[in-house]
Amino acid sequence: MIMLILASLWLVEGKHWTNIRQYFGYMRFENEDIVPLMNDLYQNEWSLLINYFLPSMKLIKKERKNGRVIKKHSPPKTPIQRLLESKQITRKKEKELLGKVKNINPFELQKTLENKIKEILKYGKRKF
Numbered sequence: 001m002i003m004l005i006l007a008s009l010w011l012v013e014g015k016h017w018t019n020i021r022q023y024f025g026y027m028r029f030e031n032e033d034i035v036p037l038m039n040d041l042y043q044n045e046w047s048l049l050i051n052y053f054l055p056s057m058k059l060i061k062k063e064r065k066n067g068r069v070i071k072k073h074s075p076p077k078t079p080i081q082r083l084l085e086s087k088q089i090t091r092k093k094e095k096e097l098l099g100k101v102k103n104i105n106p107f108e109l110q111k112t113l114e115n116k117i118k119e120i121l122k123y124g125k126r127k128f
Contacts, residue, residue, distance in 0.1 A: 023117050027124030034123045037116065045113040051079045053106045058082075 029038075055076035062071050080097060083089055089097075 024121070024124070027121065029120075029124050031123045034120055037120050041113070041116045041120065045109055045116065048104060049106070049109055049113060052101050052104060053078060053109070055081075 055078050057073040057076050060072045060074050062069060064070075077085075080101065084094060084097070
């Protein structure tokens, strides 16, 4: 059981590197005062940026040929684009999401995100 957990940890860490570790690095945050700051960052700017403006590719097919693995990916799309294409969303919710994206300026969002991250990093300790 422990080996299974350890084997799967690299998958989680790989996912965190794409999002969290790029901004916060390997710093230790021991001050409880930053918890509301981090929660605010994730619930507002971070989720808007990731879901509305940062496209990702999904693995469609993986096949082994002559000892090599050949991967086929979908074209890059944002999570909102994938949701709208899925047809599992009501028209009302679709209009609400599209209206929300029109009111968001990605440049201002990124600037706010960077300012909040700088504020959070003031509380961190380097891990040596």
